[in-house]
Amino acid sequence: MIQSLPIEIKNMNFNRIMDQVRQTTDTTVIVPENWGQGRATFGGLVAAMMYEKIPTSISQDRVIRSIMLSFVAPVAPGEMDVIVTVLRSGKSATQVQISAYQNDAPCAVMLASFGGARESTIKIDYNDAPATKAPESVAEFPFIPKVTPDFTQHFDYRFTEGTMPFMGSTQNTMGGWIKLKDPCNQPINVPQILALLDAWPPATLSLLKAPAAGSSLTWSMSFIDSPQTASANHWWQYEAKIKQAQDGYSHIDATMWDENGKAIVMSHQTVSVFA
Structure with a gap:
């Protein structure tokens, strides 16, 4: 449910928001008010909050290789439910789905792929x-x-x-x-x-x-280095x-x-x- 937020939440900076997401043990996180862009919350913040809900145990020995994200609906300040599902964890890669909801309606869906490094004869620098x-x-x-x-x-x-x-x-x-x-x-x-x-x-x-007006419909990223x-x-x-x-x-x-x-x-x- 979208609600009026306390002043300390309205004015959160980025790192404080991520701390709040990490410290929240249930699926509900709070989207602050001072991160808007038009009628929606800044997509980079929404993506960051979704990613932050991935348990660290999932990626202990694997690093992020790619992320695909679909912005389904504008995210408003207030409560957002984030559901994390491990789709598969194989020998070389782990695939995770992160879904965000407000008022029981989907607002964003992310697929994150983690993989460990291995020896390869192919190396092409960017x-x-x-x-x-x-x-x-x-x-x-x-x-x-x-x-x-x-x-x-x-x-x-x-x-x-x-x-x-x-x-x-x-x-x-x-x-x-x-x-x-x-x-x-x-x-x-x-x-x-x-x-x-x-x-x-x-x-x-x-x-x-x-x-x-302009807005991102879909967004994909390939991570080269950490x-x-x-x-x-x-x-x-x-x-x-x-x-x-x-x-x-x-x-x-x-x-x-x-x-x-x-x-x-x-x-x-x-x-x-x-x-």
């Missing part, structure tokens, strides 16, 4: 990060209440490729640097990666000359490319690299654009 301006040399993307989405107040953005949304760009790329504003003393984790990766606006919106030292407070480079768009839908590929130019995750989103 491209290093493209050359771009240093984050310190670029102006910060401002948070403007009632203009920019609420959730953007929790991130530090520096645009270096393409333009910000609704500026009539002629480029099919968007990118720059991003970091989480919350203090982070540990190496970056998967929920933080999900939040940083999804915090960027759909690249398609930069092509528009006037504000219009950073061992850098935290979510370090700068992470991001680049998105619009691969195709028509009929109100666009297909966007994106990559995120660490400060040293090493790729950690690839992303593909199908985005609905209402313009």
